[in-house]
Amino acid sequence: MDRTLLLNKLWEYQHKFGFVSKSAIETISKELNVSTIEIESVVSFYHFFHNQPTEKNIIYLNNSIISDLKGFENVKATIEKETGCNFGDYGNSEFSLFETSCIGMSDQEPAALINFQPFTDLTPNKVRKIITKIKNGENVKDFASKTISKIQFTPEDDKTIIFRNYELGKSIKEGIKFTPQEIIDKIYKSKLKGCGGAFFDVGYKWQSCKSNEDTEKYIICNADEGEPGTFKDRAVLQHIPGLVIEGMVLAGYATGAKEGIIYLRAEYQFFKQKLDDLINEFYNQNFLGKNIQKIEGFDFDIRIQLGAGSYVCGAASALIESMEGRRGEPPVRMWSATKHGFKHKPTVVNNVESLAYASRIIELGEDFFLSIGTKETPGTKLISISGDVAKPGIYEIEYGTSIRELLGIEMSQATAPYYVQVSGPSGECVSPAEFDRKICMEDILCGGSFMVFNRTRDILHILRNFMEFFKEESCGVCTPCRAGNFILNEKVKKMQRGLASNDDVNEIKEWGNIIKLSSRCGLGKSSPNSLIYSIDKFKEYFNLKIPPSNESQNVEFDMENAIHEFDSIIKDTQL
Amino acid sequence: MKEVTFKIDGRDCKAEKGQNLIEAAKQNGIFIPTLCYFKHLNPLGSCRVCTVKQNGRTIAGCTVSIDDGMDIEVNTPELLDARKAILEMMFVEGNHFCPSCEKSGDCQMQNLGYETGIRYTRFPHLFVDRIVDARPERIVVNQNRCIKCKRCIEEVITNDGYKVFNFTNRGNQTLVSVDYEQEAKLSESQAEHAMHICPTGSILVKGKSFGKPFGDRQFDNSNANKNIPLTDIKKHKTTNLKKKRIATTSLAGCFGCHMSLLDIDLGILDVIELVEFNKSPLTDIKKFSDRCDIGLIEGGCCNTDNIEVLREFRKNCDVLVSVGECAIWGGLPAIRNTVPLEECLREAYLDSLTSEEDETVIPNHEDIPKILNKVYSNHEVVKIDYHIPGCPPNANHIWNVVKNILFEEEYSISYPEFKYD
Ligand SMILES: Cc1cc2nc3c(=O)[nH]c(=O)nc-3n(C[C@H](O)[C@H](O)[C@H](O)COP(=O)(O)O)c2cc1C
Ligand code: SF4
C-alpha cells in the first residue's frame, strides 16, 4: 500500500466498523512496514477517526459561536435527553455524541452531522423528530437537510463573475486557444489573489510551479474550508462545481501538471458523490483524461481526497502532510510547495474559490475582471455572512464594498450590529467605529467568513469560543501555540469570572504577541488576534469587566471558591 | 564550501554558506538557546526557544541556513523576553518538580532556565494530570516533564528501522507515546541513548536513573564564573540608614528555606548588625509589633490560615519576597494540584494503610484551617515584589538579595547560586 492512501484506508475502517481497532492498526502498519505507534499517531490526530468503538449512529454537533448563538445549548440538551447519552462519551447501544468545530453551515445553525449527513436549522422539536426516525430505523440519508446556501447578493448583472451562467467546458475550450504561458500571463495580469485567506498572487504561484523542470507535478484544490463562519467554498462546490474543476484543468494545462486532487473536508462528504459524478461527466466529454479536447499530450486526472477533521490541515503545508498519510503538522518550511510539494514534487495548492475565478478570468477575459473592484484587488469576492442578520448566506460583492454596506438594508440587514468578525477567529474583529472600512487589499481583507454580533452578545463569550477552537485545533507540535493558547484561554476564563485586573488585560496582549511572534505556522501566528484587537477596539466593554484594583492585592483572592471543594467533601465524609 | 559574511545584531560574522545558524552563531561567539535542535537531525523546529529574527521576520533559528548578507537579530530585548517566555510556557505546561526529578542538574531545560534567568514564571501553572508510563520494558516515560521536542521520535529507531516513539492526540493533549513492541527490541545502550538525548527528565531507563550521583551534575559548575543577567530587577530607593526590620514566615513549606537562612553561620552576626527581626519563627515573635521593611515568605498557600498570614504580611511589610520554589509557584506541595482534592484527602485519611474503615475521618474543626482546593502561589493571593528561586535558595543568595533590596548594594548572582532544586 502507498502511504498516500492511508487516510482512505482509515476511512474504510471507520465507516465499516465505527472505529479503527488495534488489530486494524496492526494490519495497516504491517502493510506499510512501520511501527504501530506511527499509525496510532495518525488515527489519534484526526477528529473523525476513533480508536474505540462508536455506536451505530454518530452525531457531531457544531459548537461554533454561530451555532452557540442560534441555540446550541438547547439543541445539545435535547439530543442528550432523547438519546440518553452524553456528549463526549462513546454512548450507549445506539448513539455516540461528539461536539465538533464549525461544519460550514453557519447560515443554517445550529447544525449537526448525523452519520455524516447534514441536519441544519435544528430546534429541540426538530431534534426529537429526527431521533425518533433514527430509532425507527429510517436511513438518515433519506431525510437529511438540504444545505444549499442562498446566494443573497450579486453585483449588478454585468459585474457578477462567479454566479453567472455556467456552461460545462466553456473555460477549458477558451483556454486551450492560448499557450500555457499565455494562460499564466492572463492570470498574472488579472492580479487574482488567493481566496483561502493568505491572498497570495495566483499567477505568481502558477508561474513558479511551471518554471520547475520536473515532469511530475500536482494541482491541489484546497476544499478544507475550516475557518469558522465560512461556507463559501461549499456554496461554490454545490452551485457551480464545474468552475472549480475547469480551474484545475486550466492550472494543469498552464503548469504542466497531469494530476489534480481535491482535498475535501470530511464534513462535506455528503456531497462527494455528486462531485464524483460531475468529474465522470468531465471524463465523458473529454475535458478530463488523456489528450483532452484532442490536444496531443494534454492529460489531466482528478480525484477527491477526503480529510478527516482537522482545521490546521487547511494550511497548505499541513494539507500536503495529510495527503501523504501523516499527522497534519505543518512541517518546518524549507521550500515552497511549488518547488517541493506533494510527494516532494512541484505543487500548486489553490483554494476552491481561487480556481473558480481562474476559470472565469479565462472565460471572460482579464480585462473584464480588471474593470471591476479596486486597483490592488480587482474583481469580486465571495463572502459568507452569518450571525445576527436577517439574511445570512452567500454574497458576491465587488471588492471595495464597505462593511456598512454589507450590514445594510440592501444586503444582510443586520440588527444593531456591534461586533463584526471579519475572516473568522483568526481574522480581525471590527467595531462600529470602523464600519466604513472597505473589503479590499487597500483596507481590510476578508477570507470569506463574516460573522455579525449585535449589542446583546457578550464579547468575552465570543472570544472564549474562539480560544477553545484554537486550543482544540492546534496541531500541538510547537510550544507557543500548544501551551500558549491553553494559557490564554485560562486568562479569558479568569476574566469571565470577573477576577481579572488591568495587569491581566495587559498580559493578554503581551502574551498574545509572544505567541504570534514565535509560533510555527499561521494558526498560532493568528490565534491571539481577536483577543488582542478586541481589547483596544472595545475599550468600554473591557473597562466594565475589570473590577477596580486594590493596592496590595493583585486581585481579590476568591476564598469562597478555594474552600468550596473542601466544605463539600467534609459534608460527605464525616461519620 | 564558500565562506560568506552575515550580520548578527549588527556585528559582521563569517560562516560557510548553508551552515546552520545555531552552529554559525556559536563559532562567532554568540549563544542561541536550543532544546529540540539536534546536530545531525533535520531541524525539528518544535520547541521555539531559538526564536530569532531573520531580515526582520521571526523564525526558529535552528531552521535557518546561512546565506550571504543575512541580517540576524538574536539578543534584542524583545527576543530575549520571547525566548524566556517560551521556556516559561514549558515549565507551566508540564509539571516540573525539579527537587524530585532524576534529571535535575543534568537537564538541558533546567539549565536553560538558569541561562535565561527565570526566577518565576509569568504564566500560571496549569497542573494538568499527566501519566507516568512504566509499562515499557526498559524505560519509563514521565509525561509530566515531556516538552514534545520530538527528538526521541526522530532519533530512537530500532535496528530493523522502526520508530519507538510517536505523538498521539493533538493540541494541548499531545503526548509522546511508546510502541511497546518496538521498545522491547531496544538494547540497554539504545535505551540509555534515548534517555540522554531527551532534553528533560521525561525518558528514564529503569534501574539507571539514579546512576549519576547528585553533586556531579554536568550543568552545575559549567558556568561557574558566569553571572546571570537579572536585568529586570528594579532598584529600591532608601537613603535612610537606620536598622531595618525583617519579618519571616513559613507557610506551606518544609522550613528548609528557614534552615537555609540560618546557614550563613557567623554571617548572621553581621546581619544582626544591619537588621532586626520582628515577627518570625527565628525570634518566636508571634504578632507584628511594628511595620517592617521587608517580609520573607517561605512556602505557598495550602490552607485558609496561610492566606490570612500572607495577607497580614502584605499589610505590615513594605516589600514582600517569596523565598523558594514553594512560595513562588507551590513547589513540592503542589504535586497534589494535579489530583482532585477529594482523592488526596481520601488517600491520606480514609484509605491509607493505617486508617480503619469507619474509624477515621478527614480532620475538621473550627480551630483548624481548611484545606484549599489547590496549593496557590503567593503572588496569586497578594502582590509579591521579588522572587528568590531555589529549593532551598542558598543562604548567601538570600541575604545578598535582601541586602540589595534594602541597601541598594550592587547585585549580581553567580551561576552556581541560582537553583531550582
Ligand atoms: C491554519 C490555517 C488554515 C487554513 N485553512 C484554509 C482552508 O480551510 N482553505 C483554504 O483554501 N486555505 C486555507 N488556508 C490557507 C492555505 O494555507 C493556502 O494559503 C491556500 O490554500 C492557498 O490557496 P489560495 O492562494 O488559492 O488562497 C489556511 C491557512 C492556515 C495557516
Ligand atoms: S502554530 Fe500551532 S498549529 Fe501551527 S505548527 Fe505550531 S502548534 Fe501546530
Ligand code: SF4
Ligand atoms: S530537572 Fe528538568 S525535567 Fe526535571 S523537573 Fe526540572 S526542568 Fe523538568
Ligand code: SF4
Ligand atoms: S520524551 Fe523527551 S525527547 Fe521525547 S519529546 Fe519528550 S522531551 Fe523530547
Ligand code: FES
Ligand atoms: S531549537 Fe529551534 S525550535 Fe527547538
